[in-house]
Amino acid sequence: MRALILAACAVTVAACVVQGAEAPGFTRDVRPILQRQCQGCHQPSSKSGNLDLTTFEGLMKGGSRGPALPLIVKYLKGEAQPRMPLGGAALPNDQIEAIAAWIAAGGKNDSVATPADTISAEHPPTYAQPPVISALAFSPDGATLAVSGYREILLHKADGRGLVTRLVGLSERLNSIVFSADGKLLVTAGGTPARFGELQVWDTATAKLVRSVMLTNDTLFGGAISPDGKVLSAGGADNTVRLVETATGKELQKIGNHENWVLSTVFGVDGKRVVSVSKDRAAKLTDAASGGFLENVNLLRGELTSVVRHPNKDIVVMGGDERVPYIYMMDRPKVMKTADDSTLVRKLPRQEGLITSLAWSPDGKRIAVAGIAPQVNIYDADTGQAVASCKGHTAGIYALAFTPDSARLATGGFDGHVRICNATTGEVVQDFIPVPVAQVTK
Ligand code: HEC
Structure with a gap:
């Protein structure tokens, strides 16, 4: 575990200086990557591989091949095919290492209040008053x-x-x-x-x-x-x-x-x-x-x-x-x-x-x-x-x-x-x- 964190530091010295020797956290390090790179295809309205990466729970639940934690890094490195993000550029090494280090450290959810997403096609939003119309x-x-x-x-x-x-x-x-x-x-x-x-x-x-x-x-x-x-x-x-x-x-x-x-x-x-x-x-x-x-x-x-x-x-x-x-x-x-x-x-x-x-x-x-x-x-x-x-x-x-x-x-x-x-x-x-x-x- 320590070795992995060190490996992450070796790739991004700057990140280590800023973050000290802390292991990468879900909220700060992992979730932003998933939001930006993955949830376009892995979300409730379009669950590729039956996997929803918009929430911690979805990540834990995993997709067609079972829990996602043991699979993710393989998919990111191209050791499991097709490489993720599908059709896009491979993630930078420091991001892959951050995810790997977070998983190696136990893959904990450190976010204080991220209530599970209750909105989906089956459960559309409910309104107490009409929302502002923007389009x-x-x-x-x-x-x-x-x-x-x-x-x-x-x-x-x-x-x-x-x-x-x-x-x-x-x-x-x-x-x-x-x-x-x-x-x-x-x-x-x-x-x-x-x-x-x-x-x-x-x-x-x-x-x-x-x-x-x-x-x-x-x-x-x-x-x-x-x-x-x-x-x-x-x-x-x-x-x-x-x-x-x-x-x-x-x-x-x-x-x-x-x-x-x-x-x-x-x-x-x-x-x-x-x-x-x-x-x-x-x-x-x-x-x-x-x-x-x-x-x-x-x-x-x-x-x-x-x-x-x-x-x-x-x-x-x-x-x-x-x-x-x-x-x-x-x-x-x-x-x-x-x-x-x-x-x-x-x-x-x-x-x-x-x-x-x-x-x-x-x-x-x-x-x-x-x-x-x-x-x-x-x-x-x-x-x-x-x-x-x-x-x-x-x-x-x-x-x-x-x-x-x-x-x-x-x-x-x-x-x-x-x-x-x-x-x-x-x-x-x-x-x-x-x-x-x-x-x-x-
Ligand atoms: C452009 C769409 C797209 C993007 C972006 C994408 N994926 Fe996927 N992902 C897929 C598709 C489609 C599958 C199903 C592939 C298959 O089973 O052949 C898949 C499958 C997976 C699986 C295997 C799920 C299972 O249990 O079968 C994992 C893990 C995964 N993706 C992780 C990620 C991660 C992490 C990212 C972001 C870094 C990501 N994906 C970004 C389309 C995408």
């Missing part, structure tokens, strides 16, 4: 409205008249939901703050989690799917933009051009470029194939929270702290040395509160703007004229989605209600709470 999306066939909940996506009939399915996963927060153009996949970007960032890929026909891709140690934001469906993008609290292959979950690019959290991403029409916006106030255009920086789309103003694209032109609208939605061409007609504003197409009117979410209608004609003020304003995208306002929310609005026919707009936010309004008149045609709320008796 909404209509399926391309117009049949379904996907709504974010706590650790789940709720699939509702698009008219708001019935809950159809609940897709329960690991991420506590789902910051964005998008359907693939063919409607077969539903992709979320989110995570659990200060623990992990996750992209989830769901099969809409079977309501099964196809893939969970753990990318960072904090939440992901602003997920998007390339027009051909092959690549996913998202921004992170680690200031990066990640590009991931949809079919495999493989990370294609980790792009570090921003200096602060990246809150929203969108692909250009041909899928070859990505625009990302950040709290660093920049909107950056990046080459998706190489990850190379192309140019700044905007002139720096306030922090940016949202960017969306015209349905079939390389024009984007972005907004944030400054409260003004700016419509920009994605590309500059000629290369400019210094940033100028020649690609600015139009500004929309200043909003009453910070902008949190934007949506461009699928017919290209309307732009909806949501923010901390409890009302969504809809504008004519060509003239910038105000068309209508959707009212009824009692607090900030964080999520917007137009129906595929552009006739209606779903809105959601702090008060936990989904409201569906007529996108021409602003009239609220449906208002519902998307989660089952338990009757609390005192």
Whole structure:
């Protein structure tokens, strides 16, 4: 046992200095590795090898081949096949040695209060009050409205008249939901703050989690799917933009051009470029194939929270702290040395509160703007004229989605209600709470 700990020290002298001669602990050393590298495939919604590595109990219970402790190191070293993490790079030696040393020291659970995870597809979350809505999306066939909940996506009939399915996963927060153009996949970007960032890929026909891709140690934001469906993008609290292959979950690019959290991403029409916006106030255009920086789309103003694209032109609208939605061409007609504003197409009117979410209608004609003020304003995208306002929310609005026919707009936010309004008149045609709320008796 001592020899193993020494071996771990030999590999990471720095770790030994920091940690003294203490044996690696589950909470500090082992669990973060499992969360980051393993639980994407070993979780209640997708138990590869029948093994759930999201909890200490799951690890003890093991998988198809029995208790996992005697197996793990073999799988990590490739002595048992297939090597873990499946399809990914082998873990660094110091991580393997830390796990080995922890097991050799008895494999104890030193976490004080990690209650077993009681939430699963069979036991979906229960709510005492409606959770804040952070993401909404209509399926391309117009049949379904996907709504974010706590650790789940709720699939509702698009008219708001019935809950159809609940897709329960690991991420506590789902910051964005998008359907693939063919409607077969539903992709979320989110995570659990200060623990992990996750992209989830769901099969809409079977309501099964196809893939969970753990990318960072904090939440992901602003997920998007390339027009051909092959690549996913998202921004992170680690200031990066990640590009991931949809079919495999493989990370294609980790792009570090921003200096602060990246809150929203969108692909250009041909899928070859990505625009990302950040709290660093920049909107950056990046080459998706190489990850190379192309140019700044905007002139720096306030922090940016949202960017969306015209349905079939390389024009984007972005907004944030400054409260003004700016419509920009994605590309500059000629290369400019210094940033100028020649690609600015139009500004929309200043909003009453910070902008949190934007949506461009699928017919290209309307732009909806949501923010901390409890009302969504809809504008004519060509003239910038105000068309209508959707009212009824009692607090900030964080999520917007137009129906595929552009006739209606779903809105959601702090008060936990989904409201569906007529996108021409602003009239609220449906208002519902998307989660089952338990009757609390005192
Ligand atoms: C990309 C998906 C994926 C990732 C990531 C992954 N695994 Fe696995 N794991 C699998 C699959 C699939 C199996 C079943 C393999 C088989 O039986 O052929 C498996 C099997 C196992 C088993 C054997 C379980 C049993 O009893 O049969 C262990 C142990 C294991 N994985 C550990 C890990 C650890 C530890 C990590 C993280 C370092 C990890 N895995 C990451 C997909 C993954």
